[in-house]
Amino acid sequence: MTNPNDDTNFSRRLLLGGSAAAVGVGLVGLGGQPAVAAPAAASAKAGQRASVRAAVSFLRGVTDAYRDSGPRLAQSYMDASGLNDxxxxxxxxxxxxxxxxAGDLSRARAIGDALLWAQSHDADFSDGRLRQAYHADSLGYPDGPAHFGYEFGLVGTAVGDMSWTGIALAQLARRVPRGDYLAGAVRIGQWIVDxxxxxxxxxxYTFGETAGLEDHKSTEHNIDVYGFFRLLxxxxGDGRWNGRAQHALKFIEAVWNSDDGFFWTGSDDGAAINKNPLQLPLDVQTWFWLSVGRGKYAKSLDWAATNLRSTDTPxxxxxxxxxxxxxxGAVFASGTVRTDVKARVGGTEDWRPFPNDGGVWFEGTGQLALALRKRDRNGDLAASDALLATLRDSQEKLGDGQTFGGKRIEGGIQAATSPIDTGFGFAYHxxxxxxxxxxxxxxxxGFNPYSFS
Incomplete structure (x- = not known):
């Protein structure tokens, strides 16, 4: 089992470029490019190594929160989120x-095994689909059926979620000679096609089988499908998957906004492009570069770094x-910075939050940092390092006292600095x-999940 205090797993990848990671985010925005002295750069490198070790230790701790052996899932959010396990x-x-x-194949396989088990132990379906969510504490393993998150209406199957599961299984299949990871990934791919x-x-490709969204087509989902099918x-060695990937790419290119240099979010009816000014998302821009990476669309990252950024203060x-x-750092979408701060997100119930129109979305901040690093044009590494510094700073200062499975697990990153409105009817906290x-x-x-490089 991997030692969480061992630097070995990070030596090949950590700090792939740039010394600007030493600079505080309060002084540098997304494109800052200050000079850093060599001692400060060395200190930053050591600090980032320790920070990544802590983050990986957090993921290991959450994976093991309910059991430390056998197939198991990680709880997504802290205990008091309202989503429980x-x-x-x-x-x-x-x-x-x-x-x-991070080199922790053992725990990666534990999660992969749980996803495979859920795929083959659905009470209602045997066609390779997975539900959007399951219970980490009471998954149902080994006697089943899989305990999915029906309490929150999470009974649908979305193409994006399926593709990401397939991507994870494909990454495992590349490292493990056992054939069931690849078989599970192929089942997912075939379900998407069928x-x-x-x-x-x-x-x-349409949204999937989620009530009310069956005819929708998501740019994000098609980006995921493209990357996943290329891995398959x-x-x-079956070239048909490349052809199926190209089918997704044609949709993605059809929703490119050449005038402003970004991708639209998709289509509500499968035919007309959704041009809602409150629904211009970050992940479509960042994931396109990671999944497809065609240079003629590179300015989508510049659009995101310019328009989908914010500074949160007390x-x-x-x-x-x-x-x-x-x-x-980054925000979820245009609706985040244009939200009505006097209206609760998604409804009027007291439990729904009032949003902060300046809240930073840390998940997207990491996405943008990776995409800029992979694009690696003038100023991209410095901008990426500044975003990583934001995340390290948040890791140190935020999330104190939050628990998973009743256990306080250190080293994690919050979803956001404050409650934020995504513009799509739900919030991050x-x-x-x-x-x-x-x-x-x-x-x-520097790990790109969409590729084997």
């Missing part, structure tokens, strides 16, 4: 990839920050989050 499959796919980036391949409207083509309306804490932590680990180690 729910583990979203997207979050668990990311946790798998982050653990692989159930969501569209020849009408904008083409591409590499693993299986004096922002509805900020959860206190004292002297301030963070500059200042809760420790496995996905935000995983994106930080992948960004800091």
């Amino acid at each position: 729910i583990g979203f499959i997207y979050d668990n796919a990311l946790t798998t990839c982050a653990l692989l980036a 159930n969501t391949y569209s020849t009408t409207g904008l083409g591409g 083509a590499r693993l299986t 004096l922002r309306t509805n900020s959860a920050l206190t004292g002297h804490d301030t963070f500059t 200042p809760h420790l989050h496995t996905a935000a932590t995983s994106w930080y680990v992948m960004a800091a180690t």
Whole structure:
């Protein structure tokens, strides 16, 4: 089992470039490029190594929160989030990839095994689909059926979640000769083709089988499908997966806004592009570069770094920050910075939060840091390092006292600085989050989950 205090797993990947990571985010925005003396750079490198070790230790601790052996899932958010022990499959796919980036194959396999088990132990379906979320504490293993998160209406199957699970299984299949990871990934890919391949409207792949969204087509989902199917083509040697990936790419290119240099979020009916000014998301821009990376669309990252950024301070309306804490990073979408701070997100119930229009989304901050590092144009490494510094700073200052499975587990990254409005009817909160932590680990180690490089 990997020692969480061992530097060995990070020596090859950590600090792939740039010395600007030593600079505080309060002084540097997304594009800052200050000079840093050699001693400060060395100190920053040591600090980042320790920070990534702590983040990986957090992911290991959450994975082991309910049991430390056998197939198991990681709880997505801290105990008091209102979601209890729910583990979203997207979050668990990311946790798998982050653990692989850190060299912890044992725990990555434990999550992969749990996802495979859930895939084959659904009470209602035997076609390879997975639900959006399952219970980490009471998954149902080994006697089943899989205990999915029906309490929160999470009974649907979305193409993006399925693709991310397939990506995680593909990454495992590349490292483990055992054939069931690849078989599980292929089942997921075939389910996507059989159930969501569209020849009408904008083409591409539909949202999946989620009530009310069946005809929607998400740019993000098609980006995921493209990357996932390309991995399947590499693993299986079956060129048909490349052709199926190209079908997703045609949809993605159809929703490119050439005038402003960004990708639209998708389509609500599968034919007309959704141009809602409150629904221009970050992840579509960052994930495109990681999944597809075609240079003619490179300015989508510049659009995101310019328009989808914010600084949260204690004096922002509805900020959860206190004292002297301030963070500059990415936001979820245009709706985050244009939200009505006097209206609760998603409804009027008392439990819904009032949003902060300056809140920083740490998961997206990690995504942007990795995408900029992979693009590696003038100023990109410095901008990426500044974002990583934001995440390290948040790791040190935020999330104190939050628990998973009743256990206080240190080293994680919150979902956001303050409650934020995504613009899509739901919020992110200042809760420790496995996905935000995983994106930080992948960004800091240069691990691109969409590729085998």
